[in-house]
Amino acid sequence: MYPMSPQSSGYDRVATMFSPDGRLYQVEYASKIVAQGTMGAALKYNKGILFAADKKIPSKLMMPESVEKLFKIDHHVAALSAGLVGDARRLIQVAREKAQENIMYYDQPVPVEFLVKEISNIKQAFTQYGGMRPFGISFVFGGVDKSGFRLFETEPSGALAEYHAIAIGKNKNKAMSFFEKKFKPNLSFEQGIQLLLQALELGLDEKEKMDYSRLEFAFIDDKKEFTTLSSDELKAYIKQ
Numbered sequence: 001m002y003p004m005s006p007q008s009s010g011y012d013r014v015a016t017m018f019s020p021d022g023r024l025y026q027v028e029y030a031s032k033i034v035a036q037g038t039m040g041a042a043l044k045y046n047k048g049i050l051f052a053a054d055k056k057i058p059s060k061l062m063m064p065e066s067v068e069k070l071f072k073i074d075h076h077v078a079a080l081s082a083g084l085v086g087d088a089r090r091l092i093q094v095a096r097e098k099a100q101e102n103i104m105y106y107d108q109p110v111p112v113e114f115l116v117k118e119i120s121n122i123k124q125a126f127t128q129y130g131g132m133r134p135f136g137i138s139f140v141f142g143g144v145d146k147s148g149f150r151l152f153e154t155e156p157s158g159a160l161a162e163y164h165a166i167a168i169g170k171n172k173n174k175a176m177s178f179f180e181k182k183f184k185p186n187l188s189f190e191q192g193i194q195l196l197l198q199a200l201e202l203g204l205d206e207k208e209k210m211d212y213s214r215l216e217f218a219f220i221d222d223k224k225e226f227t228t229l230s231s232d233e234l235k236a237y238i239k240q
Helices: 025-036 085-106 110-124 173-180 189-201 229-240
Strands: 038-047 048-054 070-074 077-083 135-143 148-154 158-161 165-168 217-222 226-228
Touching: 025 077, 025 135, 038 077, 038 135, 038 148, 038 189, 048 077, 048 148, 048 189, 070 085, 070 135, 070 217, 070 226, 077 085, 077 165, 077 217, 085 110, 085 135, 110 135, 110 148, 110 158, 135 165, 135 217, 148 165, 158 217, 173 189, 173 226, 189 217, 189 229
Parallel strands: none
Antiparallel strands: 038 048, 038 165, 048 217, 070 077, 077 135, 135 148, 148 158, 217 226
């Protein structure tokens, strides 16, 4: 439970109520949940989009592949999440339905930007009406369509922005500072993976060591095909 300041007292009980200083505290609390999630990151490389996820495995008895953080929406678009997994699954289901509806109605894959705006509109609606709470989830949507390689972040407030490289979750600011220094256009596939591996390490707590068995990598290339890297392929890049 987050302590209430005298300014927030009473104004954080309803998601739709602005405080006198112009803040929606329930939306801010949702963002705090996102900041507690393990890091996910993605970037554009010379032939598409690369995704990387560090999945939280609280028990040695848990199967890592059962933990969901990287989701395939359609063959040409995927999403990373940070925050409440239950909220993520609900919105991912909506995104998949929108993708299939676009194929049924227009006989073509859904444009990435259109899909992101649809999900962002749903998030925004849950900050606007009484009896609802904001979704405690941020997404990175990435894909390849007729407009090129597209990479977006959506926040619990419904805000969205497009990036060349983006991180969400714990220690996001450290990873973003790293990307601002190291990211360059037209990275090769191998350079992109190495950059993402370094970014994920910045999401760890102090003295915490990276457990590579819980990492998940995938990409969508200019052939518009979502592909996950096998554990053996990932180990080969880690050794480099």
